[in-house]
Amino acid sequence: MNVMTGRRRGAVRSEAARRAILSATARLFAQAGYDNLAMERIAAEAGVGKQTIYRWWPSKGELVAECLLEGMLLPQRFALTDTGDLRADLVDWIQRLFDILSEPGGEGLLRSLIAAATENADVGRRLRDSLGGTSSIAVRLASAVASSQLRADAPLQEVGEALIGAVLVRALGRVPVAEGDAARLVDAVLGNSLGGG
Amino acid sequence: MNVMTGRRRGAVRSEAARRAILSATARLFAQAGYDNLAMERIAAEAGVGKQTIYRWWPSKGELVAECLLEGMLLPQRFALTDTGDLRADLVDWIQRLFDILSEPGGEGLLRSLIAAATENADVGRRLRDSLGGTSSIAVRLASAVASSQLRADAPLQEVGEALIGAVLVRALGRVPVAEGDAARLVDAVLGNSLGGG
Amino acid sequence: MNVMTGRRRGAVRSEAARRAILSATARLFAQAGYDNLAMERIAAEAGVGKQTIYRWWPSKGELVAECLLEGMLLPQRFALTDTGDLRADLVDWIQRLFDILSEPGGEGLLRSLIAAATENADVGRRLRDSLGGTSSIAVRLASAVASSQLRADAPLQEVGEALIGAVLVRALGRVPVAEGDAARLVDAVLGNSLGGG
Amino acid sequence: MNVMTGRRRGAVRSEAARRAILSATARLFAQAGYDNLAMERIAAEAGVGKQTIYRWWPSKGELVAECLLEGMLLPQRFALTDTGDLRADLVDWIQRLFDILSEPGGEGLLRSLIAAATENADVGRRLRDSLGGTSSIAVRLASAVASSQLRADAPLQEVGEALIGAVLVRALGRVPVAEGDAARLVDAVLGNSLGGG
DNA sequence: CCGTAAGCGAGACGGTACGTCCGGTCTTCTC
DNA sequence: GAGAAGACCGGACGTACCGTCTCGCTTACGG
Structure with a gap:
């Protein structure tokens, strides 16, 4: 029935670009740290136009936040175990x-x-x-x-x-x-x- | 006899400039925050050449550190009292x-x-x-x-x-x-x- | 019988789009001049996809040339009269x-x-x-x-x-x-x- | 007596930079033409910061105008001779x-x-x-x-x-x-x- | 009291990055 | 298949600051 479709037009967001940006961010973050992380370098490293970054993330902070959420910045070894003690x-x-x-x-x-x-x-x-x-x-x-x-x-x-x-x-x-x-x-x-x- | 004097020559460091720089730093820090604090603006605000800042402080961090030490950034009300309890x-x-x-x-x-x-x-x-x-x-x-x-x-x-x-x-x-x-x-x-x- | 038809298939070129593009071009040309004339703005102003412009005109120059030809850029008062003198x-x-x-x-x-x-x-x-x-x-x-x-x-x-x-x-x-x-x-x-x- | 000195302070304009910029402009103008002349490329070619260009010339046009004035864009063979005829x-x-x-x-x-x-x-x-x-x-x-x-x-x-x-x-x-x-x-x-x- | 060595204000310099605009192409969906 | 929408890569824009480097003073020893 497709009620409430909300129909969009135009090309859909490129998952490839998204992943390239996030992984370039993670890579450069690890190398250079947050303060030396440059949007321009991320774009270059990811092989992406700067606009494609700004289209989806308003700032460097949001970009890093998403990386963090995806577990790309920290080793995944911080879960608390429950041994009873x-x-x-x-x-x-x-x-x-x-x-x-x-x-x-x-x-x-x-x-x-x-x-x-x-x-x-x-x-x-x-x-x-x-x-x-x-x-x-x-x-x-x-x-x-x-x-x-x-x-x-x-x-x-x-x-x-x-x-x-x-x-x-x-x-x-x-x-x-x-x-x-x-x-x-x-x-x-x-x-x-x-x-x- | 002043042995071992090793006396410098030339003008001595200007205390006026030092205070102007620190207070401009504190003022701008409060207004704009650390990340938006620009050396260039500090110099302008203090009515001082940029070189005068760099001559005495190696970086923005040191400058802010000195402000902090002088109590220009935080209210001075953090001393722990000792009431016995x-x-x-x-x-x-x-x-x-x-x-x-x-x-x-x-x-x-x-x-x-x-x-x-x-x-x-x-x-x-x-x-x-x-x-x-x-x-x-x-x-x-x-x-x-x-x-x-x-x-x-x-x-x-x-x-x-x-x-x-x-x-x-x-x-x-x-x-x-x-x-x-x-x-x-x-x-x-x-x-x-x-x-x- | 329509011999020699060679009929194309699919939708035919939209005259409405063509006119909208040309008149948007003329309007923006008058406002902003040739150098500040942006394809993107023309498309937006004309309510048309950029591709529709590029499909029919290879460049901004051709577009303006066609406007000129249609008399949309200059007042049409340059004909030379012949009074005998x-x-x-x-x-x-x-x-x-x-x-x-x-x-x-x-x-x-x-x-x-x-x-x-x-x-x-x-x-x-x-x-x-x-x-x-x-x-x-x-x-x-x-x-x-x-x-x-x-x-x-x-x-x-x-x-x-x-x-x-x-x-x-x-x-x-x-x-x-x-x-x-x-x-x-x-x-x-x-x-x-x-x-x- | 030095009346009317008008005292300026700070370093003086670099003639080397000025000449490098003008000659890069002339070189690129000849190669690419006015419309494809990019301030960024001029700066790079001249080994100069972009700001150094913008400090002294408000626009590409002025820059080219000065090149023209210095005779760097056109061969210098347009003087009219006077043979009497x-x-x-x-x-x-x-x-x-x-x-x-x-x-x-x-x-x-x-x-x-x-x-x-x-x-x-x-x-x-x-x-x-x-x-x-x-x-x-x-x-x-x-x-x-x-x-x-x-x-x-x-x-x-x-x-x-x-x-x-x-x-x-x-x-x-x-x-x-x-x-x-x-x-x-x-x-x-x-x-x-x-x-x- | 002169010379020389700093300090100082100003500000030009080579650079890097910013966030925006636009060019021209490609993709998705609708008519 | 044309068309509206719009995402994509890329390049240039003009601005803001960086940290360094002259300039032309002024200040303060030391010979």
């Missing part, structure tokens, strides 16, 4: 983030993402979600509540933000990561820090 | 940071500082120190340890990083701040989150 | 050309036509013919020969070219037209300039 | 112009100059003056008046414009030049065309 799972996850900081170029990668996030709200949100899998961390903490490893009224969102935030602060402050830092951070936040008083 | 002091401090996010333009200000930090290590370190009063937080936590509000082996650095980091994550993710968030965050990090088991 | 007829004709130069926008119009002529041979030829009514001037001069106002061996073509050329030079040189210039030009070319010796 | 001198001069039309690429050269003239008033005036040496033709005609080869009240300006104009019309109309055309044109304009009537 909350502390171990969190330490493992934070450790993987710290590992990136220690890799050559990894610190720059993370800082570049932060730079992108300052310009683009989507990247900002996605940085929060994508590193922790948004869901991923929320789900894991909820599961911990269920198994009463966490109190029912524990501020799940704040715990997640504090953990990720600590990683960002490390990246921005160029603080080298030492053995055991991940564990110390998780302990700090999960909080057996209070004394007996 | 650690939790109250921390909540008060975090609340003041959150207040900035809520002010009009305040979120942009903080994001601009983060952007500067991604480019310049000094800004990165100073952001960490300046928000937390550098030592300020470490001193306060140490005092808490002394009064045994905190365990002796509490990971002081990690607690500080987590708190500041959470604020940054909020700024990047454009998360609006709600009543009670500061308290929830502090509780999360000070960590009475663990359940009874 | 050659000098009077020529002065009248040149005066009408000079009048265009004096009208607001008229100088730009003529210069735009010249610009088109530099790019497109058809326009060049047509400009020569259209201003001089092609044949119009040749016919008039021939008539003058017949009535022995002109010698039999007078170089008719050269006289025509010199008259039209003088108008073009005026347009290109932005020389304001003064009272009596038309007469002086005709006299110069018809040539009672030689002295007594 | 006006007709012979004019025929010789027109013939040299026609020769350009006959050379390979010469027609394009002249048409390119006309195209430049439609965009830029200076070029227009200079085309009128430079081909005839403005002065050059006026001087020659005045000299003819003195030797009473021309009447005292002969319309000198109109004669000059008609001659040059005829050349332009030939260029625009792509009319091939034939033997004897120059003489015929000069005769037409000097005008022993009037019959006995």
Whole structure:
């Protein structure tokens, strides 16, 4: 019956161009970082007219955001596992983030993402979600509540933000990561820090 | 006898120019943000030759770092007080940071500082120190340890990083701040989150 | 029986589209001049796909040439009359050309036509013919020969070219037209300039 | 005493850059013609930043005008000689112009100059003056008046414009030049065309 | 108190990238 | 198969800044 067709005319968006642009963006982002990423170079690298980029993405930020969403900028190893032991799972996850900081170029990668996030709200949100899998961390903490490893009224969102935030602060402050830092951070936040008083 | 003088010759650095440059930088930073801050505009605004800037600061980052250090970019209200009640002091401090996010333009200000930090290590370190009063937080936590509000082996650095980091994550993710968030965050990090088991 | 039909198949060329394109071209030409005339704008203004233009005209020049031929660019008042008095007829004709130069926008119009002529041979030829009514001037001069106002061996073509050329030079040189210039030009070319010796 | 110094500050204009730009312009103009002359290519060819061009010339037209003035676009062989025989001198001069039309690429050269003239008033005036040496033709005609080869009240300006104009019309109309055309044109304009009537 | 070495304002310079406009071609769908 | 729509690659536009380099001062030692 084709009700509500909304009929469009003219050629349809080229998927080939879209993929070429995104992968050129990812490639150049990894090489040069967000601030040195030039639209002109992306277009050249992708074999595409600049207009084809501007037609679909309003800014560099949006372009990077989409790359991030497609998992082209970060290794896909940040999912939180659920072994039943909350502390171990969190330490493992934070450790993987710290590992990136220690890799050559990894610190720059993370800082570049932060730079992108300052310009683009989507990247900002996605940085929060994508590193922790948004869901991923929320789900894991909820599961911990269920198994009463966490109190029912524990501020799940704040715990997640504090953990990720600590990683960002490390990246921005160029603080080298030492053995055991991940564990110390998780302990700090999960909080057996209070004394007996 | 002035041995070892090695005296320079020629005119001495102009303090007037230095102050004009820094205040032009601060003014334009507040107006336009870090990314839209142009050396050329700073020079024009300050009534100064570009060379005079480059003679004393190697880059935009250093210039902003010095502004930050001189307290020209952020309101100077981040010192941690010590009322004897650690939790109250921390909540008060975090609340003041959150207040900035809520002010009009305040979120942009903080994001601009983060952007500067991604480019310049000094800004990165100073952001960490300046928000937390550098030592300020470490001193306060140490005092808490002394009064045994905190365990002796509490990971002081990690607690500080987590708190500041959470604020940054909020700024990047454009998360609006709600009543009670500061308290929830502090509780999360000070960590009475663990359940009874 | 329609022998020799050779009938094409499919839709026939749309006369509506053709007219819309030509009149959009004429309208935009008058507004913006030849150099600022954009195929894309013509198509939009005419409510026509770009391909429809390119299917029938190989270039902007041809398009303008056809407009010129259809009399859509210039007022149709350049025919040479034949009152029996050659000098009077020529002065009248040149005066009408000079009048265009004096009208607001008229100088730009003529210069735009010249610009088109530099790019497109058809326009060049047509400009020569259209201003001089092609044949119009040749016919008039021939008539003058017949009535022995002109010698039999007078170089008719050269006289025509010199008259039209003088108008073009005026347009290109932005020389304001003064009272009596038309007469002086005709006299110069018809040539009672030689002295007594 | 140095009255009226008018003190300028900052580095002085680079003569090297100026010459590089002009000669690149002339080179590319000859190769590609006015319409295909790209500021970007001029800058590249001259080894100069685009801004350095735009700083001193507001448009392509002005740039070409200055080249023309410096004699970099046209062979410098258009001066009118004065052998005492006006007709012979004019025929010789027109013939040299026609020769350009006959050379390979010469027609394009002249048409390119006309195209430049439609965009830029200076070029227009200079085309009128430079081909005839403005002065050059006026001087020659005045000299003819003195030797009473021309009447005292002969319309000198109109004669000059008609001659040059005829050349332009030939260029625009792509009319091939034939033997004897120059003489015929000069005769037409000097005008022993009037019959006995 | 003169010479020389800086500092300073101004601003020209070679470059890179920006975001826009348009050229001419190709693709999709409708009439 | 013509036509409206519009995406595509590419090239040029004119502008904004970058960081470096003269200029013609002015300032402040040091011989």
